[in-house]
Amino acid sequence: MTHAGPMLVLLVPLAAIPLLWPAGRWGRVAMGWLVTLASAASFAAVAAMAPAVVAHGRLTVSVPGVLGRLGFALDGVGLVFALITTFVWTCASLYAIDYLQHDGKERRYHLTSLLTLAAMIGIVVASDLITLYVFFEWLGLAAYLFVVHVGGREADRAGLKYLILTLLGGFAVLTGALIVQGMGGGELGVALALEPGSETMRWVAAALLVLGFGVKAGVLGLHIWLPDAHTAAPAPASALLSGLMIKAGAYGILRTVAGLFGGGPDAPPSLALQAETLALAVLFLGSATMFVGVVMALWQNVAKRLLAYSSVSQMGFILVGIGAAAYLAEGGSVGWTGTLLHVVNHALFKGLLFLGLGAVIHATGEGDLRRLGGLWRRMPWTFAFVVIAVGGISGLPGLNGFVSKSVLHHALAYAEGHHHLVALQWAEWVFTITTIGTAAALIKLLAMTFLGSARADLGRPVHEASWRMRLAMGAMAAAIVALGLRPQLLAPVLAAGVEVYAASSAGVLGYVTSPIGHAADLRAAATALTLGALVAWASARWRVFDRPPPVWLSLDRLLALAIAAGTAAIRWGLAERAAFEASARRLFERERDAVLAATARPPIVGRRLWLRLRVQTLAAIERLAANWELAERFTRQLGQRLDESRRLDESRRLQREARLAHPEAVVVPGSEELRRAARRRIQRDTRDLSLNVGVLFVVWLLFLGALWIVAS
Amino acid sequence: MSPSVGVVVSWWPGIAVALPLVGVAVSAATGWSERRRASVLAGLTFGSLLVALGLIREVLAGRMPEVHLLHMTAQLWMVLRVDAAGALYGATVAALGLLALTYAFGYVQPGPRRARFFAFFMACLACTLGVAYAGNLLTFLVFYEAFSVLTYALVVHEQTPAAIAAGTKYIAYILVGGSLVLAGVLLTFFLAGDLAFVGGGFLPVDAPRGQLLTAFWCFVVGFGVKAALVPLHGWVPDAHPAAPAPFSAVLSGVMVAAGAFGIMRVVFDVVGVGLFTSLGVAPWLTAIAAVTILVGALLALGQEDLKRRLAYSTISQMGYLTLAVSLAGSGVMAGGLVHLVHHAFMKGTLFFCAGLWIHVTGARRLGELRGVGARMPLTTAAFTLAALGMIGVPPLSGFVSKWWLGVGMLEIGAGAALAVLLAGALLAAAYLLPVVYAAYFAPTRPGAATGAGAASRAGGATPTGDPASRGAREAPWTMLGPTLAAAALTLAFGLGSHLRGFPLQLAERAVLAWFGGG
Structure with missing residues (x-):
C-alpha cells in the first residue's frame, strides 16, 4: 500500500x-x-x-x-x-x-x-x-x-x-x-x-x-x-x-x-x-x-x-x-x-x-x-x-x-x-x-x-x-x-x-x-x-x-601478527630468492652481452656519444638491480623494527597494568620520555609499513597489468 | 550520430566565447573604479554562463548550434559546434569561472598585478569555452594552445621564486605536450583529410596501423600532459600551490579536465570506438589510468602542504576520466563525463576553502590547520562536504559519479577497474579526512605559530595565539559566497542527479552519439 x-x-x-x-x-x-x-x-x-x-x-x-x-x-x-x-x-x-x-x-x-x-x-x-x-x-x-x-x-x-x-x-x-x-x-x-x-x-x-x-x-x-x-x-x-x-x-x-x-x-x-x-x-x-x-x-x-x-x-x-x-x-x-x-x-x-x-x-x-x-x-x-x-x-x-x-x-x-x-x-x-x-x-x-x-x-x-x-x-x-x-x-x-x-x-x-x-x-x-x-x-x-x-586472544595483536607474518614471509621469500637472484644476475649479464653485441654503432652517431649512451643504458639496468637489493634491505629493517615496536608495546601494556594494579606506586622517572620515544617509533613504523604496502600494491598492480597484456 | 540531432546555425556559441574576451578589454581599461570593473566582469561572465545554460537547452531539444569562425582554405576552417559533451563541459567552465571570478575579487590583492590577473583570467576562460565548443580538431588545437600558454601568467602571478620556477616547469611541460598534439593533428589531416568531429570517428579504418598508432599516442601523450597522467604529471603539484587560490580551483577543476576532454574527443570523435578497440591500445590506456589513479592518491598521502595534497588528488581523480575513456563502455563513459562536472565543483570547493584558510589564518600546512573548524565553521563545513563528496559518500555528487562509473564497469565486466576505482576512493578518504580531522578535532597547541606571520595578509587585527581561541571569524562574503555555492552544488548535483538538464542526462545524450544508440 x-x-x-x-x-x-x-x-x-x-x-x-x-x-x-x-x-x-x-x-x-x-x-x-x-x-x-x-x-x-x-x-x-x-x-x-x-x-x-x-x-x-x-x-x-x-x-x-x-x-x-x-x-x-x-x-x-x-x-x-x-x-x-x-x-x-x-x-x-x-x-x-x-x-x-x-x-x-x-x-x-x-x-x-x-x-x-x-x-x-x-x-x-x-x-x-x-x-x-x-x-x-x-x-x-x-x-x-x-x-x-x-x-x-x-x-x-x-x-x-x-x-x-x-x-x-x-x-x-x-x-x-x-x-x-x-x-x-x-x-x-x-x-x-x-x-x-x-x-x-x-x-x-x-x-x-x-x-x-x-x-x-x-x-x-x-x-x-x-x-x-x-x-x-x-x-x-x-x-x-x-x-x-x-x-x-x-x-x-x-x-x-x-x-x-x-x-x-x-x-x-x-x-x-x-x-x-x-x-x-x-x-x-x-x-x-x-x-x-x-x-x-x-x-x-x-x-x-x-x-x-x-x-x-x-x-x-x-x-x-x-x-x-x-x-x-x-x-x-x-x-x-x-x-x-x-x-x-x-x-x-x-x-x-x-x-x-x-x-x-x-x-x-x-x-x-x-x-x-x-x-x-x-x-x-x-x-x-x-x-x-x-x-x-x-x-x-x-x-x-x-x-x-x-x-x-x-x-x-x-x-x-x-x-x-x-x-x-x-x-x-x-x-x-x-x-x-x-x-x-x-x-x-x-x-x-x-x-x-x-x-x-x-x-x-x-x-x-x-x-x-x-x-x-x-x-x-x-x-x-x-x-x-x-x-x-x-x-x-x-x-x-x-x-x-x-x-x-x-x-x-x-x-x-x-x-x-x-x-x-x-x-x-x-x-x-x-x-x-x-x-x-x-x-x-x-x-x-x-x-x-592471553596475548594470543587479542585480535588487534593477531592483526599485527598477521602483518608481521606477511612482512616475514616477504623477507623469507626474498632470502629464498637468492638463487633466483643469481639467475637473474646471470640473465642480466647475458642481456648486457646481447645488448653490447647487437648494437653496433650506426654510422651517423659519433663514437663518443655512442659510448656514453651505451654506458648510460647499462647503468640504468644496473641501477634497477641495485634498487631491488635496496628494497630487500629496507624490508628486512622494517621487519626488525616491527618486532622491536611490538616488544615495546608489550612492555608498555605491562607497565599500564602494573600502574592500574598499584596506583599508589610512584611513576618511574623518565618513563614519559620512553613512552614518547616508543610512540614516535610506532608512528614511524606505521608510516613505513603503509608506504611499503603501497609500493608493493603498485608493483603488484603493474605485474598484473603486464600479465594481462601478455595474455591477451 | 543519432539522426534526431540537427545542425542549426546560431551565433550563441560565439557569443559565449566572446563575452569573456570583452572582459579582457574591460580589465585593461584604466580609469575605472574597482567596483565598477568588478561588476562589469561578473556581469559578462554571468552572461556567458546564461548562454552556456541556454546552449544546454538547445542540445536537449535535439539541436546542434554551429557557427563558422574562420575559413582558411577549403579544408581548414574554424568552427564552433555544440554537442552534448561540449555543452556540459562549457557550462561547467562558465559556472566555475563565475564562482572563481567572484572569489578572486576578494582574494587578489589590489595593486598593479590585479588588472593583469583579471585580464588573463578572462582570456583563459574564453579559450577554455572555445575548447568546449570546438567543432573540429583545428579549432580545438587553437583554443587549447592559447589557454595553455595564457595560463602561464596566472601560475606565476605572485612572482615569488617558487611561482616563477613552477611557471617555468609548467610551460616546458605544456609546450612539449602541445607540440605533440600538433603532430597528432597533422597526422590526422594527412590520414583523413578532414578534421571535423564526428561521433563514431572519421579516421579511415584501412589506414596503415603504424600511422594510426603514432597519431593516437601523439594525442594521448600530448593531452596526457595536461590531463596529468602519471608520469606526465610533474607540473601539477608545483603549479597549483603557486597559483592564487581562485585560479588553482579553475586550473584543477576545468583546465586539467581539458586534457582529459581532449583524450575523450580524440577517442570518440576522431578515432571512433570501433577503431579504438581494434587498435588494441585500450588495455595500455587502462593501465596508465589505473597507475595514475593509484600513484596520484598514494603521493597525496604524504603531502603536508594542503594545496599540494589537493593537486595530487586532482591527478588521481582525473585518472578516472581516462580510465572511463579507455574502457570504452557506454555506461562507464557516462559516469566519466558526469565525474568531470562533479569533480570540478568539489575540487573547486576544496581549493576555495584552502585559499580562505591561507587568506584568513595563513595556514598552508596540515599542522597549522588545528582548530580552524571552530574559528571558521562555514568554511570548514564546506570543505568537509566536498571532501566527503570526493570520497563518494552518498548523497553527494561524488557518490553519483562513482556509482555510475562502477555500474558501467560491471556492465562490461571490468572487475579490476572497479577495484581501482574503490581503492582510489578509499585513498581519497585517507588523504582528505586527516584535513577534516585536523580542522575539527585535533587538539590545539597553545602558542602555536599558526599564521602569526602570514596573517598580515588578512589586513585586519593581528591575531595572537592559536586559531581556536581567537573566536569565529569568517572571510568576507565575496569569497565565502562562491565557496558555499560550490559546496551547495556538490549537494544539489548529488540529490538531483537524475533531474532534467542535470549532468547525467546530458552525459547520456553524449554517449548516445558516440556509441551509436547502443
Missing part, C-alpha cells in the same frame, strides 16, 4: 535540527528536551503507522528525482526495529540532558543524535539496497562524532579505528550493492533472480554485503573497533551505539540473507542451496561471535568495556537467530520471532545497562570496576534498575531476556532437527555455554559495582542520579518487566514481522504467550543462572580473570 508515512517519519528528526539553535538560546536543558521530544515524536509517528503495517503488510513510497529514486517501505521487520529505536532514543535523549551538564559540547552531541536518529530510521525504512546504503554510510560517518565526543587521546584512537573499519565496511557494502544492481536486483523485498553463470558473483556480492554490514554488527573479527568506540563515547551515546546502531548491521545482514539472497518457496534447487549455505554461514559466524564475545566480556575490568564485549556476544545471539530462521526458510517463524524479540530486548537491557553504569561513572568519575563497590546504599534507584537489566540479559524468568532466549533456543533446536547437522548440535552447546557466561559476566559487573564495600577512595561524595536520568532509566526498566511478564503485547507487531519472510505467523502468539509455561525452558534458565553465578563467584575467588587475557 502506498503511504507517505515511512518518508515523513524520517523528516521528524531532520526538522528538529534547525530548531537546535533557537533552543540553544533557552539553555542546554531546552536543547535536550527538544531532542527528546523529536525522538518521542518519531516514536509516536512510527507507532501510528503500526496498525496500517499490521493490516496491509507493507507501506511503500518512493521519492523520484532524488539520487535517481529513493524508495521507502515499512514492513513488519522494519516496524520492529523502528519502534525500539525511537523508544530507546527518547529515553537516552532524556538521560543525556543531565549527563552532559558539564560537557560544554551539548549542541554537537544533540546534532549528532538527531542526525544518527534520522539515519537509523532511514535504514529501517529503506526499500532498496541503494537507499539502505545511503543511510548506512550516513549513520557510520555521523556516529564518528559520538565516538570522539569526549576528546582526548583514547577517544581519538578509538575514533580512528572506528572510522577506518566503517569506511572499509561501507565500501564492501557499496561494492556488493553495485554487483547486486548489476544483476538486476536491489529491491530488498524481492529475492535476486538467478541468472545462469552468475553463482560466483552472487557469492561475492553476498559475502561483501555480510562482511560490510558485519563491521557495524560487530561480527567476530570485525568487532575490534567496537569495545574501544563504545567505551570512548559518553554513556547515553554508548547506549545508542551499543543498543541500537549495531542493530543496523544486523538489519542489513537480515535483509541480505533472508531478502536478497533468500530462497523463497519456488526457488530452483541451486538457489535454495545457496540460500541455505549462506544462512548456515551466518549462523556459525553468530555462534563464534557470541562465544568469543562473552569470554572477552568476562575478562574485562572496565565497566563499559565489559558491556561492549557483552554487546558483541549478544549480536551473536541475533545472528544465530537470523541464520536459523533463514535456514528454515518458510518454516522459520520461530526463528524470526526469537530474532525480532531479541532485537527489542537487547536494545532495552543493554541501553539500560549503559545508562545505569553511566550514572555510576557520572557520580563517581570512575569506570574501573576494581575501584568501585558498595554503591547500592548511595544509589539505590540506579542499583534497582541495573538489577532489572542484569536479570533481563541473564535470562531471569519473568524478565524479557528469558522469553527471547528461550525462543531462540527452540529455533536452534528446530534447525538442528531440519537436516540433523551435527555442527548445529555444537552450536546449541555454544549457545548454552554463552548463556552461562553472560550471566557470569553481568553478575560480576553488578557485584563489583554495587555490592561489597568501596575498594578505593573516590575523593568525592557519591550522589544518586538526577530525576530525569532516573525517569529515563525507569521507563526502560518498566519496558523490560512488561515485556517479561506480558510478551504478547508485542505479538501483533511480531506477527507482521514474521510474515515478511516466513510462510505463516500462526505460532507466534504461542511462542510468546506463556513464557513461564515450559518447564524445560525454566530448567535451562535456572541452570544457566546458577552456573553463571557459580562461575562469577569462582573466578572472583581464585582471581581467574585478574590476569589480562
Whole structure:
C-alpha cells in the first residue's frame, strides 16, 4: 500500500535540527528536551503507522528525482526495529540532558543524535539496497562524532579505528550493492533472480554485503573497533551505539540473507542451496561471535568495556537467530520471532545497562570496576534498575531476556532437527555455554559495582542520579518487566514481522504467550543462572580473570601478527630468492652481452656519444638491480623494527597494568620520555609499513597489468 | 550520430566565447573604479554562463548550434559546434569561472598585478569555452594552445621564486605536450583529410596501423600532459600551490579536465570506438589510468602542504576520466563525463576553502590547520562536504559519479577497474579526512605559530595565539559566497542527479552519439 508515512517519519528528526539553535538560546536543558521530544515524536509517528503495517503488510513510497529514486517501505521487520529505536532514543535523549551538564559540547552531541536518529530510521525504512546504503554510510560517518565526543587521546584512537573499519565496511557494502544492481536486483523485498553463470558473483556480492554490514554488527573479527568506540563515547551515546546502531548491521545482514539472497518457496534447487549455505554461514559466524564475545566480556575490568564485549556476544545471539530462521526458510517463524524479540530486548537491557553504569561513572568519575563497590546504599534507584537489566540479559524468568532466549533456543533446536547437522548440535552447546557466561559476566559487573564495600577512595561524595536520568532509566526498566511478564503485547507487531519472510505467523502468539509455561525452558534458565553465578563467584575467588587475557586472544595483536607474518614471509621469500637472484644476475649479464653485441654503432652517431649512451643504458639496468637489493634491505629493517615496536608495546601494556594494579606506586622517572620515544617509533613504523604496502600494491598492480597484456 | 540531432546555425556559441574576451578589454581599461570593473566582469561572465545554460537547452531539444569562425582554405576552417559533451563541459567552465571570478575579487590583492590577473583570467576562460565548443580538431588545437600558454601568467602571478620556477616547469611541460598534439593533428589531416568531429570517428579504418598508432599516442601523450597522467604529471603539484587560490580551483577543476576532454574527443570523435578497440591500445590506456589513479592518491598521502595534497588528488581523480575513456563502455563513459562536472565543483570547493584558510589564518600546512573548524565553521563545513563528496559518500555528487562509473564497469565486466576505482576512493578518504580531522578535532597547541606571520595578509587585527581561541571569524562574503555555492552544488548535483538538464542526462545524450544508440 502506498503511504507517505515511512518518508515523513524520517523528516521528524531532520526538522528538529534547525530548531537546535533557537533552543540553544533557552539553555542546554531546552536543547535536550527538544531532542527528546523529536525522538518521542518519531516514536509516536512510527507507532501510528503500526496498525496500517499490521493490516496491509507493507507501506511503500518512493521519492523520484532524488539520487535517481529513493524508495521507502515499512514492513513488519522494519516496524520492529523502528519502534525500539525511537523508544530507546527518547529515553537516552532524556538521560543525556543531565549527563552532559558539564560537557560544554551539548549542541554537537544533540546534532549528532538527531542526525544518527534520522539515519537509523532511514535504514529501517529503506526499500532498496541503494537507499539502505545511503543511510548506512550516513549513520557510520555521523556516529564518528559520538565516538570522539569526549576528546582526548583514547577517544581519538578509538575514533580512528572506528572510522577506518566503517569506511572499509561501507565500501564492501557499496561494492556488493553495485554487483547486486548489476544483476538486476536491489529491491530488498524481492529475492535476486538467478541468472545462469552468475553463482560466483552472487557469492561475492553476498559475502561483501555480510562482511560490510558485519563491521557495524560487530561480527567476530570485525568487532575490534567496537569495545574501544563504545567505551570512548559518553554513556547515553554508548547506549545508542551499543543498543541500537549495531542493530543496523544486523538489519542489513537480515535483509541480505533472508531478502536478497533468500530462497523463497519456488526457488530452483541451486538457489535454495545457496540460500541455505549462506544462512548456515551466518549462523556459525553468530555462534563464534557470541562465544568469543562473552569470554572477552568476562575478562574485562572496565565497566563499559565489559558491556561492549557483552554487546558483541549478544549480536551473536541475533545472528544465530537470523541464520536459523533463514535456514528454515518458510518454516522459520520461530526463528524470526526469537530474532525480532531479541532485537527489542537487547536494545532495552543493554541501553539500560549503559545508562545505569553511566550514572555510576557520572557520580563517581570512575569506570574501573576494581575501584568501585558498595554503591547500592548511595544509589539505590540506579542499583534497582541495573538489577532489572542484569536479570533481563541473564535470562531471569519473568524478565524479557528469558522469553527471547528461550525462543531462540527452540529455533536452534528446530534447525538442528531440519537436516540433523551435527555442527548445529555444537552450536546449541555454544549457545548454552554463552548463556552461562553472560550471566557470569553481568553478575560480576553488578557485584563489583554495587555490592561489597568501596575498594578505593573516590575523593568525592557519591550522589544518586538526577530525576530525569532516573525517569529515563525507569521507563526502560518498566519496558523490560512488561515485556517479561506480558510478551504478547508485542505479538501483533511480531506477527507482521514474521510474515515478511516466513510462510505463516500462526505460532507466534504461542511462542510468546506463556513464557513461564515450559518447564524445560525454566530448567535451562535456572541452570544457566546458577552456573553463571557459580562461575562469577569462582573466578572472583581464585582471581581467574585478574590476569589480562592471553596475548594470543587479542585480535588487534593477531592483526599485527598477521602483518608481521606477511612482512616475514616477504623477507623469507626474498632470502629464498637468492638463487633466483643469481639467475637473474646471470640473465642480466647475458642481456648486457646481447645488448653490447647487437648494437653496433650506426654510422651517423659519433663514437663518443655512442659510448656514453651505451654506458648510460647499462647503468640504468644496473641501477634497477641495485634498487631491488635496496628494497630487500629496507624490508628486512622494517621487519626488525616491527618486532622491536611490538616488544615495546608489550612492555608498555605491562607497565599500564602494573600502574592500574598499584596506583599508589610512584611513576618511574623518565618513563614519559620512553613512552614518547616508543610512540614516535610506532608512528614511524606505521608510516613505513603503509608506504611499503603501497609500493608493493603498485608493483603488484603493474605485474598484473603486464600479465594481462601478455595474455591477451 | 543519432539522426534526431540537427545542425542549426546560431551565433550563441560565439557569443559565449566572446563575452569573456570583452572582459579582457574591460580589465585593461584604466580609469575605472574597482567596483565598477568588478561588476562589469561578473556581469559578462554571468552572461556567458546564461548562454552556456541556454546552449544546454538547445542540445536537449535535439539541436546542434554551429557557427563558422574562420575559413582558411577549403579544408581548414574554424568552427564552433555544440554537442552534448561540449555543452556540459562549457557550462561547467562558465559556472566555475563565475564562482572563481567572484572569489578572486576578494582574494587578489589590489595593486598593479590585479588588472593583469583579471585580464588573463578572462582570456583563459574564453579559450577554455572555445575548447568546449570546438567543432573540429583545428579549432580545438587553437583554443587549447592559447589557454595553455595564457595560463602561464596566472601560475606565476605572485612572482615569488617558487611561482616563477613552477611557471617555468609548467610551460616546458605544456609546450612539449602541445607540440605533440600538433603532430597528432597533422597526422590526422594527412590520414583523413578532414578534421571535423564526428561521433563514431572519421579516421579511415584501412589506414596503415603504424600511422594510426603514432597519431593516437601523439594525442594521448600530448593531452596526457595536461590531463596529468602519471608520469606526465610533474607540473601539477608545483603549479597549483603557486597559483592564487581562485585560479588553482579553475586550473584543477576545468583546465586539467581539458586534457582529459581532449583524450575523450580524440577517442570518440576522431578515432571512433570501433577503431579504438581494434587498435588494441585500450588495455595500455587502462593501465596508465589505473597507475595514475593509484600513484596520484598514494603521493597525496604524504603531502603536508594542503594545496599540494589537493593537486595530487586532482591527478588521481582525473585518472578516472581516462580510465572511463579507455574502457570504452557506454555506461562507464557516462559516469566519466558526469565525474568531470562533479569533480570540478568539489575540487573547486576544496581549493576555495584552502585559499580562505591561507587568506584568513595563513595556514598552508596540515599542522597549522588545528582548530580552524571552530574559528571558521562555514568554511570548514564546506570543505568537509566536498571532501566527503570526493570520497563518494552518498548523497553527494561524488557518490553519483562513482556509482555510475562502477555500474558501467560491471556492465562490461571490468572487475579490476572497479577495484581501482574503490581503492582510489578509499585513498581519497585517507588523504582528505586527516584535513577534516585536523580542522575539527585535533587538539590545539597553545602558542602555536599558526599564521602569526602570514596573517598580515588578512589586513585586519593581528591575531595572537592559536586559531581556536581567537573566536569565529569568517572571510568576507565575496569569497565565502562562491565557496558555499560550490559546496551547495556538490549537494544539489548529488540529490538531483537524475533531474532534467542535470549532468547525467546530458552525459547520456553524449554517449548516445558516440556509441551509436547502443
